[in-house]
Amino acid sequence: MTQSPTTEPTGAATSSTRLRSFSAGIRALVCGASGGIGAAFVRALATDARVAAVYAAARRPATLEYAQGLPCVTALPFDLTDEASIATLLARATADGPLQLVIVATGVLHDGDALRPEKSWRSLDAAALARAFAINTTGPALIAKYALGALARDGKSVFATLSARVGSIEDNRLGGWHAYRASKAALHMLVRNFALELRQRNPAALCVALHPGTVDTALSKPFQSAVEPSKLFTAEQSAAALLSVLDRLTPADSGRAWAWDGTPIPF
Numbered sequence: 001m002t003q004s005p006t007t008e009p010t011g012a013a014t015s016s017t018r019l020r021s022f023s024a025g026i027r028a029l030v031c032g033a034s035g036g037i038g039a040a041f042v043r044a045l046a047t048d049a050r051v052a053a054v055y056a057a058a059r060r061p062a063t064l065e066y067a068q069g070l071p072c073v074t075a076l077p078f079d080l081t082d083e084a085s086i087a088t089l090l091a092r093a094t095a096d097g098p099l100q101l102v103i104v105a106t107g108v109l110h111d112g113d114a115l116r117p118e119k120s121w122r123s124l125d126a127a128a129l130a131r132a133f134a135i136n137t138t139g140p141a142l143i144a145k146y147a148l149g150a151l152a153r154d155g156k157s158v159f160a161t162l163s164a165r166v167g168s169i170e171d172n173r174l175g176g177w178h179a180y181r182a183s184k185a186a187l188h189m190l191v192r193n194f195a196l197e198l199r200q201r202n203p204a205a206l207c208v209a210l211h212p213g214t215v216d217t218a219l220s221k222p223f224q225s226a227v228e229p230s231k232l233f234t235a236e237q238s239a240a241a242l243l244s245v246l247d248r249l250t251p252a253d254s255g256r257a258w259a260w261d262g263t264p265i266p267f
C-alpha cells in the first residue's frame with residue numbers, strides 16, 4: 001500500500017467519495033446485499049460521488065427494502081449454490097458496461113444444526129464441511145469465474161471477497177471452527193491464483209480478500225459476548241473502513257488479504 005493505514009474504522013465520511021483512486025463513473029456489484037456488511041457496502045456506494053451504478057445482489061432481492069429509493073441501485077437475484085444464477089447476474093450487471101468494483105460479502109459461520117462451529121475434530125461432519133465450502137469458497141469462486149472477465153480492461157478495478165482473519169493459517173493460534181477456517185483458507189488460495197491470472201488481463205486490476213473486523217451482524221451474534229464493546233464495529237463502520245482500504249490498495253497489493261485497518265493478513 002502506498003499510504004499509512006487508518007487506525008480505526010470511521011462511519012463519518014470525510015468527503016463525498018472514498019474511492020479517489022478509481023475513475024469517476026464506477027459501476028459496482030455487491031453480492032450478499034441482504035447481509036449486514038453487504039447492505040452497508042450498498043448504502044455507502046450508493047451515496048459515493050464517484051459511483052454511477054450499484055447492483056445489489058441477493059437471494060431474495062425483493063426483501064432489500066433499504067435499497068428502495070437509494071440512488072443508482074438495482075436489486076438483482078442470485079444464489080451462490082446455483083451457477084446459472086451467477087452467470088445471469090453478471091450478464092445483467094454488465095449489460096450497460098464493465099464493472100470497476102465487485103464485492104462478495106456473502107458467507108456462513110453457523111446455520112442451526114446444519115453447521116455449528118466445531119470446537120474439536122470429534123465434531124467434524126461431512127455435510128457441514130461441504131456447506132461451509134459451498135458458501136465460503138465455491139460460491140465466491142464461481143462469482144469470480146464470471147466477474148473477473150467482466151472487470152474493466154483498463155484503469156483500477158477490484159474484485160474483493162470478504163474473508164476472515166481466522167482463515168489465516170499463519171495467524172492460527174487458537175484452533176477450532178474447522179469448517180469456517182478451512183473454507184476461508186481455501187478462499188485465500190483462490191484469491192492469490194485469480195490475482196496472478198487477472199494481472200495478465202489488466203495490470204491495474206486487483207483481486208483481494210478482506211477481513212472486516214468483528215462486526216455486529218447475524219453472523220457474529222452468537223459470539224459477541226466474548227468481544228469487548230469497543231472492538232465490535234457496526235456494519236457501517238466496517239464497510240466505510242474497507243472502502244478506504246480498497247481506495248489505498250495498489251496493484252502490488254493484489255493477491256493478499258487485508259484487514260479493515262489496512263494491515264495485511266498473512267495467508
Ligand SMILES: NC(=O)c1ccc[n+]([C@@H]2O[C@H](COP(=O)([O-])OP(=O)(O)OC[C@H]3O[C@@H](n4cnc5c(N)ncnc54)[C@H](OP(=O)(O)O)[C@@H]3O)[C@@H](O)[C@H]2O)c1
Pocket residue numbers: 032033034035036037038058059060078079080081105106107108135162163164165211212213214215216217218219220
Ligand atoms: N460479522 C463479522 O464479525 C465477520 C467477521 C469476519 C469475517 N466476516 C465475513 O464477512 C462476510 C459478511 O458477513 P456478515 O457478517 O455480513 O454476515 P451476514 O449478515 O450473516 O450475511 C451473510 C450473507 O451471505 C448471504 N448468503 C448466504 N448463503 C447464500 C447463498 N446460498 N446465496 C447467496 N447469498 C448467500 C446471506 O444471504 P441471505 O440473507 O439470503 O441469507 C447474507 O447476505 C462473510 O464472508 C463473513 O465470513 C464477518
